[in-house]
Amino acid sequence: MKIIKDKEFLRSIAHQIDLLNTVGGGVSETYTEIRKKKKSAVINVWAAGVNPESFKVVLHQNQLTIFSVLQSHENPQMAVPMFNRIFTLPPQVDLSRIEAIYKDGELRVKLPYHDAALHPRQIDIKQI
Structure with missing residues (x-):
């Protein structure tokens, strides 16, 4: 048995297999990574076969939901969930400044x- 060494071919075929699995009733395999930085955090989501229009990012109070659906072109009311993930955000996140960007097959929130x-301040204690 020969081992395929062409990594680009393997990535391409894996993408196609995942897409066929999803359309055939399976679930899209997704990879989610959370990176914490000094001034922010970033959620990266890679989902094979999911186009940018299928992703939705919803914020409700301190919960961020990222999901995607496969919409039927013939019947717009019919949709199949492909991916769903809920994140509870810590209090240090500024909810009003959250943004989502899709680029090169990756959703970045x-x-x-x-x-x-970022800059804690000391509170003076008053004596009465």
Whole structure:
């Protein structure tokens, strides 16, 4: 048995197999990574066969839901869920500044921290 050494071919065929599995009733294999930085956190999501229009990012209170659906062109009311992930956000995330960017097959959700979380200040104690 020969081992295929062409990595680009393997990536391409893996993408096609995952897409066929999803269309045939399977679930899209996704990879999610959370990176914490000094001033923010970033959620990266890679989902084979998922186009950018299928992704949805919803914020409700401190919960961020990232999901994608496969919409039927013949019947717009019929949709198949492909991916769903819920993240509970910590209090240092500035909910008003969250942004999502899709580029080269990767969805990146940026979670900037509040300025107060980055620069703590000491509170003076008053004596009465």
